Amino acid sequence: MNRTVHLSPPDVGPLEESYLLAALRSGWVAPVGPDLEAFEREVAERVGTRGAVAVSSGTAALHLALLGVGVGPGQIVLVPTLTFVATANAVVYTGARPVFVDCDPRNGNVDVALVAEALHRLRAENERVGAVVPVDMFGTCVDYTALLPVCAEAGVPVVEDAAEALGATHRGRPAGSFGRVGALSFNGNKIITTSGGGMLVSDDTALLAHARHLATQAREPVPHYEHRHIGYNYRLSNLLAALGRAQLVRLDAMIARRRVLRDRYAKLFAPVPGVRLLGDEDGTGNCWLTSIVVDPGQAGWRAADLGTHLAGHGIETRPVWKPMHRQPVFAGARGFLTGAAERLFANGLTLPSGSALDDMQVDRVLAAVEEFVTAHTGATAA
Template sequence: MNRTVHLSPPDVGPLEESYLLAALRSGWVAPVGPDLEAFEREVAARVGTRGAVAVSSGTAALHLALLGVGVGPGQSVLVPTLTFVATANAVRYTGARPIFVDCDPRTGNVDVALVAELLGRLRAEGERVGAVVPVDMFGSCVDYTALLPLCAAAGVPVVEDAAEALGATHRGRPAGSFGAVGALSFNGNKIITTSGGGMLVSDDTALLARARYLATQAREPVPHYEHREIGYNYRLSNLLAALGRAQLVRLDSMIGRRRALRDRYAKLFAPAPGVRLLGEDDAAANCWLTSIVVDPGRAGWRAAELGTHLAERGIETRPVWKPMHLQPVFAGARSLLTGAAERLFADGLTLPSGSALDDRQVGAVLAAIDEFLTARTGAAPA
């Protein structure tokens, strides 16, 4: 039996089973059907946009979103260097070039002041900037109050990578609703899952219609198969949409469990010198993943040492994202850096955060961390 405590395992149960069985028994097994249409409506209502298009992955959503705002060859797109590779890969799919921007060390989100500086430089150089793609890191929204006006002033559309942030808000506005279009992910470890899947969300109904057309192999609306453009096989299946609908019903309770676990981590590490939670001041985050940042000079230990200690006890952790400018595939790409992302990669550790973790698993994780801290500080166990 596998007893590993994973970072964010899928949280599924009887409700998801009932939705899937109902979809299966309805006969709508093909990539379209009533659950797919309902899932799009329900997610759009949750995010607060006029519409949505469900697709096979968050990466597909990003690709279509970039195409929707006109990104293509000969353009540059500003992307956080601290992100999962899909954000940058989607830019390359369009033929554009990613330019990487460093992060705010407090939150891990893109440094808005650096975005402003870089947009000014690129304008002076005559560079064609197709979009800015902020990423809501680990479920905490970017400072859109600052970012959106400067992008609007530069005439550059914003494509929000909200893959990690469904259910989070910024000043009361839901993640995914900022900019021209947003992209969500329903991968197996995300806040809700459809096994694999994603969604575009936007108020621009023409952009969404274009995305739906491209996602269905760009098939023309005629009785036979006719194609005037290159399209993609990107649509989500009706069965997976049924799973997503059940997950969406439970979204708030799952966020609540993740927030409660984050609070327990915060209390456990509070007495430890040189340790903080990444984005700890954001009460509106969905707490998809909780990461700590360790100052080894103050703490007397490194994040990787705690990771090793937990791995020996069957507890999964991982570093914060390796910055894109350090990835071999993007060697030589232009970047504007402060060193913040590299420090987070060196000193950060992501801890088990899933809503499916039971009390026994949570207790084991907290006890193992307490054991480690006690051994390093000599203090009495918490």
């Protein structure tokens, strides 16, 4: 029986094994060690920032990043409504309130014009906006050329949620390097993985130093245990950092593999009416996940129909993120909405995109998609 084809399984092999074994044999098993320091340095070099702090998850990175720019109780933080819940949860951890902003339907990233409108209206209402948190959706960077001046004019710091976007760029500048601080994720399904983990990246070395302090239970540098601040057990372990270092060596090759798969999807769907690929219009994304958007009126079928068909063939798919303003936990939260995110949720489908998928698995996915398209349109996909 064929095994399930997953969306984005971890892509690990002999190189990762060798890095982990070396770290284990070195004796540096505890949270800090030379691989942790090297991983921070290497990621900062890749992103183009002055420094980095490795932590236990992307959510932890977002939490510390928000604290680092001064977000706290009584403030509002603008968050895309089309995102994973961690972006909004991290705001709540600080005591601030998320206010949701709708997306650009072309790529799912936050609607910059709507951010400008939200900042103007909130300022007129004397609301305290602590930060704007753009999310680089599915590995495609936000239009920072447009967004950064809007936030600068309002005097509001940018915390970039680049959890999905390591290796992507905007006008030649790497994801994670925009705004005052960025947050990366190394969860098991991300472009590179440390099993679980995340990282803050920034040019603000004082912010990073404070984040590192808070991430180690805010212990003061004295022989006994002394604490002046509430801290967190957020540091990444040295062993997981070793895994991350090996993954980082392979990052470009893994992005290239994902792009080949995205290009094959693009070719397959090109002759199919009412279907388009979401985002990455200029080819500068990292192709973390490839999603399609289906216009049922033109296509004659729904995205969910294709998902059901692929599930019957043991192939995992997933709808595009359910908007935060429709999540029960955020019922009643304020939003600046156009309906774009709800339409993407209704009509979007994320397809297997991982670099670990072998040629047989890729061919199996594409054959199953073509079978569905042919049966529903009477035309053969490319």
